[in-house]
Every structure is written in structure tokens, then in C-alpha cells.
Amino acid sequence: MGLGLVTGLERAESSLVARRQIPGIAIECIAEMSAADVGVSSADRPTWFAELTVRRPLSQSCLWQMVQDAQRGKFDVVMAEALDGISRDQADVATLFKHLRFAGIPIVTLAEGEISELHVGLKGTMNALALKDLTDKTRRGLRGRVEKGKAGGGLCYGYSVLKTFDAGGERIRGDREIDESQAEIVRRIFREFASGKSPKAIAVDLNRLAVEGPLGRAWGDTSIRGHVSRGTGIINNELYVGVLVWNRQRFIKNPRNGKRVSRMNPENQWIRKEVPHLRVPVSSRMPINSPRSAA
Incomplete structure (x- = not known):
């Protein structure tokens, strides 16, 4: 302790x-x-x-x-x-x-x-400088990983962690692969959203069918519509069209209560990387970031 x-x-x-x-x-x-x-x-x-x-x-x-x-x-x-x-x-x-x-x-x-x-x-x-230095080093490492087409952290719905190892037996971090069972749910959401169905109605149907949502939780309309500028929610996630976006936002600590709050970074600081092997093909879908997805 x-x-x-x-x-x-x-x-x-x-x-x-x-x-x-x-x-x-x-x-x-x-x-x-x-x-x-x-x-x-x-x-x-x-x-x-x-x-x-x-x-x-x-x-x-x-x-x-x-x-x-x-x-x-x-x-x-x-x-x-x-x-x-x-x-x-x-x-x-x-x-x-x-x-x-x-x-x-x-x-x-x-x-x-x-x-x-x-x-x-x-x-x-x-100690404060050491913490800042550690933060900067971590971010540089994550950026290098993203520029190689690997995840910079977190696991999106529709994907699973791909465990691979280098020649020395060390774990290669950041690799992802499509989870076909979840990917089918993603395709369904895009099809129904493109046909005019609301995120809330889609969530209700998925919960009625006992389909497990992100992080094992029940589906909510926010799980589907998310936030356009932050790239959250199923219909706003560009990873489904084969584009990995990193550094959209940063987190800073509120000095009043010590809690972390998010702040959007300027778009020219975002890192985008084409990852075609992570694209989830959808036969009929509403384009990501379309006017309706922003509604």
C-alpha cells in the first residue's frame, strides 16, 4: 500500500x-x-x-x-x-x-x-514535470502505433483484439480484426438507419432481441447516434468505412474537482490512417457524417 x-x-x-x-x-x-x-x-x-x-x-x-x-x-x-x-x-x-x-x-x-x-x-x-514527460512519451508512442494502422487504445464495437507476436515473442499491441457476429449488427444498424428508422427505435428492437451492446451493456439511442464531432456512436464511427481517426480530443483535469473533462482538438491535429482491412462492408447505408446522422 x-x-x-x-x-x-x-x-x-x-x-x-x-x-x-x-x-x-x-x-x-x-x-x-x-x-x-x-x-x-x-x-x-x-x-x-x-x-x-x-x-x-x-x-x-x-x-x-x-x-x-x-x-x-x-x-x-x-x-x-x-x-x-x-x-x-x-x-x-x-x-x-x-x-x-x-x-x-x-x-x-x-x-x-x-x-x-x-x-x-x-x-x-x-513530479509534475515527470508526469508531463510520461504523458508526452505515451502520446508519441500511440501516434507511432496509429500511423502504422494499429489502434491507439480502446476497442470499438464490431472488432476484437488480434493477438500477434514478433520474432522475439513479444506481444504486438494495437492489432484488431473484424468480429463477424458484431459486424452483422453494425450492418443492420446502418441499413435500418438509412431506411429512416430512428436510433431509439433501433435500440429498442436490439434490446428486445437480447442483442448485447457495446461493453456488454443494453443498447441506447446514444450508442447508435453518438456525437458527430467526436466521432462517437455506431453511425459516426469512420473505422467502419476503413479510416482510423486518432487525437480527436484530449482530456484535462478540472482543478475544482479533479475530474477529467474532454476537449476537442483542432481538426488539423487529427491523425487519419486508411485501414481497409477493418472496413465493414455494408450494402445499403447512410454515409457517415451525413446531415441526418448529425440530427
Whole structure:
């Protein structure tokens, strides 16, 4: 577990595997800890404790709940493997540090020791830059994959993952193939939509026939009509006509609640690649992005 809280120092003292003395406080130095190790009973466990078992930075709502619990005196010390295990956002780290220091609660990490203003400033900046660098590298890798005609992520309805391996036995990622059973449903949707049937009526019929929809869910009219500019929905997906489109949108984090929101990229930043082997032939269909599909 990347982060732990100690509510009873006497209990923590008796269960130490390794210890450091930081202003007279014995601190558990093991990165992997159970709920018993951090001295939090199930009855007293904070509502955000479950998030501590996940190896990722804490969400903004979780950090704010931690601040509130610190002000109520529900724990004595915050422990993490490293500062980026708490948050990689400079503002969040600084705000958390300020509130915890006011409450008299230290932040201690296995990598940096007790966190000070210096760590918040330097490590916070370094962690934010490292995250941005990782994001940029990932996007460059995805772009290279898309330009080779491979998927940049996700699995569209009508296709399945094609597992292939290179000469060294390494998995080749991004390959897709047509799933014929789902492709037949795609053809049916295009035929019925071209004949004038509404997306809602098509969805109702598919659900009545117990046809499994995208992601195993029931069909809805939005599953079929989607959003034209975003290329979502069956009738707007250009992959069915053999064109792979990537980088239509980007995601940024809302600073008010920490949730990701999508933003459309300019069309000149979209990457298009012809992939004729993924075209789903349809004998009679409404052209994708036609006026009616935008209705």
C-alpha cells in the first residue's frame, strides 16, 4: 500500500518492522502495510481509506477528506512510499502540506523522509514535470502505433483484439480484426438507419432481441447516434468505412474537482490512417457524417 495513517502511536510502536525517529515519533518504514499495520480499525476507518490500497496518487476529493479528518484529529501522521504516491499535482501537494502542518501532522515518506517546504517545492515540481514527460512519451508512442494502422487504445464495437507476436515473442499491441457476429449488427444498424428508422427505435428492437451492446451493456439511442464531432456512436464511427481517426480530443483535469473533462482538438491535429482491412462492408447505408446522422 502506498500510503498509511497511524491513529495510535502506542499500537504502531509495538508493530514496527523497521523504525525511524522523526521528532520523537516512531514511524513505520515499510511501504507495504495492511489496515492492521496502520492501526485503523474497520469501525474507525475513514471513508477514503479504501483508496489507500490502490497504487496511484490519491484523488482530489480523497485529499480534501484527509484534510478534514486531520482537523478532527483522526490520525497522527501521514506515511507514503514517496511524495508522488500522495499526489503529483503541485497545488494539491502544497495545499495538503499547509493544512497538515497547521494540524501538527507530519508527512513522512520512505524515499524522502519527513516532508518539508523544500520537498514540496522541488519534488512537487519534479513530479509534475515527470508526469508531463510520461504523458508526452505515451502520446508519441500511440501516434507511432496509429500511423502504422494499429489502434491507439480502446476497442470499438464490431472488432476484437488480434493477438500477434514478433520474432522475439513479444506481444504486438494495437492489432484488431473484424468480429463477424458484431459486424452483422453494425450492418443492420446502418441499413435500418438509412431506411429512416430512428436510433431509439433501433435500440429498442436490439434490446428486445437480447442483442448485447457495446461493453456488454443494453443498447441506447446514444450508442447508435453518438456525437458527430467526436466521432462517437455506431453511425459516426469512420473505422467502419476503413479510416482510423486518432487525437480527436484530449482530456484535462478540472482543478475544482479533479475530474477529467474532454476537449476537442483542432481538426488539423487529427491523425487519419486508411485501414481497409477493418472496413465493414455494408450494402445499403447512410454515409457517415451525413446531415441526418448529425440530427
